[in-house]
Amino acid sequence: MKLSCGTLLCFPLCIVGSIFGSGQARPFPGPDVQQIYQRLLPQIEKIPAFDHHAHPGFADDPDVDAMAAPPDASAALRTRDDNPELIVAAKALFGYPYSDLSPEHAKWLVAKKEELKKQYPGTAYFNLILDKLSTESSVANRAMMPDYLDPKRFPWVFFVDSFLWPFDNQRETARNPDQGVYIPLQEKMLHRWMLQEHVTRLPADLSGYLKFISQVLEDNRSKGGIAMKFEVAYFRPTTFGDPTREQADELYQRYAAGGVPGEKEYRSFQDYIFRYLIQEGGRLHLPVHIHTAIGIGDYFNLSQGNIMNLESVLRDPRYRDTTFVMIHGGYPLEREAIWLAAMKNVYLDSSFGELAQYPSAFKDTLKMWLETFPDKITFGTDCFPYNQVLGAEESYWLGAESSRQALAAALAEMISENEITEARALEFAHAYLHDNAVKLYGDRVH
Ligand SMILES: [Zn+2]
Numbered sequence: 001m002k003l004s005c006g007t008l009l010c011f012p013l014c015i016v017g018s019i020f021g022s023g024q025a026r027p028f029p030g031p032d033v034q035q036i037y038q039r040l041l042p043q044i045e046k047i048p049a050f051d052h053h054a055h056p057g058f059a060d061d062p063d064v065d066a067m068a069a070p071p072d073a074s075a076a077l078r079t080r081d082d083n084p085e086l087i088v089a090a091k092a093l094f095g096y097p098y099s100d101l102s103p104e105h106a107k108w109l110v111a112k113k114e115e116l117k118k119q120y121p122g123t124a125y126f127n128l129i130l131d132k133l134s135t136e137s138s139v140a141n142r143a144m145m146p147d148y149l150d151p152k153r154f155p156w157v158f159f160v161d162s163f164l165w166p167f168d169n170q171r172e173t174a175r176n177p178d179q180g181v182y183i184p185l186q187e188k189m190l191h192r193w194m195l196q197e198h199v200t201r202l203p204a205d206l207s208g209y210l211k212f213i214s215q216v217l218e219d220n221r222s223k224g225g226i227a228m229k230f231e232v233a234y235f236r237p238t239t240f241g242d243p244t245r246e247q248a249d250e251l252y253q254r255y256a257a258g259g260v261p262g263e264k265e266y267r268s269f270q271d272y273i274f275r276y277l278i279q280e281g282g283r284l285h286l287p288v289h290i291h292t293a294i295g296i297g298d299y300f301n302l303s304q305g306n307i308m309n310l311e312s313v314l315r316d317p318r319y320r321d322t323t324f325v326m327i328h329g330g331y332p333l334e335r336e337a338i339w340l341a342a343m344k345n346v347y348l349d350s351s352f353g354e355l356a357q358y359p360s361a362f363k364d365t366l367k368m369w370l371e372t373f374p375d376k377i378t379f380g381t382d383c384f385p386y387n388q389v390l391g392a393e394e395s396y397w398l399g400a401e402s403s404r405q406a407l408a409a410a411l412a413e414m415i416s417e418n419e420i421t422e423a424r425a426l427e428f429a430h431a432y433l434h435d436n437a438v439k440l441y442g443d444r445v446h
Helices: 008-017 033-046 085-094 103-119 124-132 177-196 206-222 245-255 263-283 307-314 334-342 359-370 392-416 422-439
Strands: 049-051 135-138 156-159 225-230 288-291 324-327 346-349
Touching: 033 392, 033 422, 049 392, 049 422, 085 103, 085 124, 085 392, 103 124, 124 135, 124 392, 135 392, 177 206, 206 225, 206 245, 206 263, 225 263, 245 263, 263 288, 307 324, 307 334, 334 346, 334 359, 346 422, 359 392, 359 422, 392 422
Parallel strands: 049 135, 156 225, 225 288, 288 324, 324 346
Antiparallel strands: none
């Protein structure tokens, strides 16, 4: 009896028969796995993608993120700017003719990009980059939007962590060198939101402060913002208590005008603001993106930022109207994390996993996710401008290529192992690369 259903010959039978293969799944891929991969990859390369998490922009643009990398932070092997794959990216995107990035050769790349920016002025340059990647739209997770990104193709996701830091932050800023970089940037961001709302000083009481927060959310939404983003794991543990309104009120009264709150007091106030923000995310139909992975900076605390710390919030019925996107899918705890997507309002984004890992390992992550909740996972690159020579462009390319290859490889194994048909695999590919994410935003994105 022939159990395998992974060839084109029996393809129509699979559609008629079932979404699954024609028999029991088997534990190893067959000798056809390479052929299936070769057949799937060109189809997957052509699927117009929605990049659910990225930081597009030029290296000298300070608004690419609401925070910055601490100096001398360690970087995992593949995420270093000497990764030779980035040269392959420059060749693919710009026809870079050299195989190293010596200062002399790097000048060629900088000049080539300058020339293209003149040829494709305004928003046309980054639109061209998306076209080269078969990416239809890419989230721009940025402090503010610049005039050189087309809002139709780069929907804005704005940062909300700064609302957690309205008091005197000297204790937190002094905690370690990373916080010394991060916390002042949060203070700056809060100040920018205040400027935006013409608020010159912190409101007198908590109701005034919450009103100000809601006003920023509403205004950012009407300016095109599609979601709010927390990077909270960089700044404090992601275990959130559940203080009462009265407790938060009292803390605001005590510290809004000055004085350094104790660590426990500050966290308790932040717990209240965090819960207020995610509730507002439900009311305003603004999905909530949360950084859930190891992060940059040597002091990033993985156990305190562990995605599973969020479980009590995600499974709390009070927040069932809020859509949550777990950015970076909890990496390197993605195996546990996928089970959080059992909640109807919780999604996992795979960005950064495809850069931190090589495609051989990322393929296994994707396969495990596709075998669990294929309708709850989304594609993202986490692209970021590395430096003046290697920009968001090369990073976009590496993220998109790696994801498409790993996706084709994961699906090829699933077909060859008789888990799904080839037709079903292509549905999964469309869902992961585009459809699952787009559905979260109604008609606000494409
Ligand atoms: Zn990011």
